[in-house]
Amino acid sequence: MSKGKSKSKSKSVLHCECGGALRPAKAAKFDFSPLADGLQVTLQNVPILRCGRCGEETLDGAIIDGTLNSLARSLATTDAKLGGIELRFLRKHLLLTQQELAIDIGCDRVTVADWERDAQPISEQHAMRLRALVLGGKDLQNDHEKFDAALQAAFAAAREIQPQAGQILSNAVALLSKAASPPPRKAPRPTVRHVVDGDKLDVKVG
Ligand SMILES: [Zn+2]
Numbered sequence: 448m449s450k451g452k453s454k455s456k457s458k459s460v461l462h463c464e465c466g467g468a469l470r471p472a473k474a475a476k477f478d479f480s481p482l483a484d485g486l487q488v489t490l491q492n493v494p495i496l497r498c499g500r501c502g503e504e505t506l507d508g509a510i511i512d513g514t515l516n517s518l519a520r521s522l523a524t525t526d527a528k529l530g531g532i533e534l535r536f537l538r539k540h541l542l543l544t545q546q547e548l549a550i551d552i553g554c555d556r557v558t559v560a561d562w563e564r565d566a567q568p569i570s571e572q573h574a575m576r577l578r579a580l581v582l583g584g585k586d587l588q589n590d591h592e593k594f595d596a597a598l599q600a601a602f603a604a605a606r607e608i609q610p611q612a613g614q615i616l617s618n619a620v621a622l623l624s625k626a627a628s629p630p631p632r633k634a635p636r637p638t639v640r641h642v643v644d645g646d647k648l649d650v651k652v653g
Pocket of ligand 1: 463464465466467498499500501503
């Protein structure tokens with residue numbers, strides 16, 4: 448008859464650096480820029496963890512990864528010109544050096560460096576190859592049939608523009624094998640402001 452007060456200690460509580468417990472909350476706005484490698488990004492309506500003692504707000508790793516993937520996907524599918532900061536973000540998202548990206552999309556390292564400091568704009572042709580790498584490498588890496596089909600379609604299109612599409616194809620396949628989930632990086636720089644709606648992020652927070 449006596450109700451034992453059940454201690455809800457089933458879930459391990461995460462702690463802030465100050466020692467306070469981190470509790471799930473929702474933020475109307477969260478500045479994601481320090482995690483976005485140069486892009487200025489604001490998250491809206493995003494699940495966060497808030498420290499009960501000092502008020503520090505942090506994000507679950509799944510939200511960080513989901514946001515970075517969402518940003519890369521939206522940059523890769525936008526019609527807008529990709530500027531130096533966006534190009535650098537995408538290259539780092541692919542875990543490539545300037546030299547490696549140059550080989551993958553068929554130019555030289557100095558050209559990639561010029562794009563990234565806005566000394567010259569990226570060509571439409573190279574931008575398309577970069578987009579193919581981002582979309583193929585991130586979305587399809589666990590579905591080889593789907594990946595092959597998408598890649599063949601992408602490179603059939605590329606072949607019309609560029610005869611050495613076979614080389615690009617093999618570079619993309621090599622890239623796929625190392626397209627692990629990228630770690631978040633810190634390198635804030637001013638640029639166009641991106642807004643990501645947390646409600647539209649396809650991630651679960653444990
Ligand atoms: Zn704290």
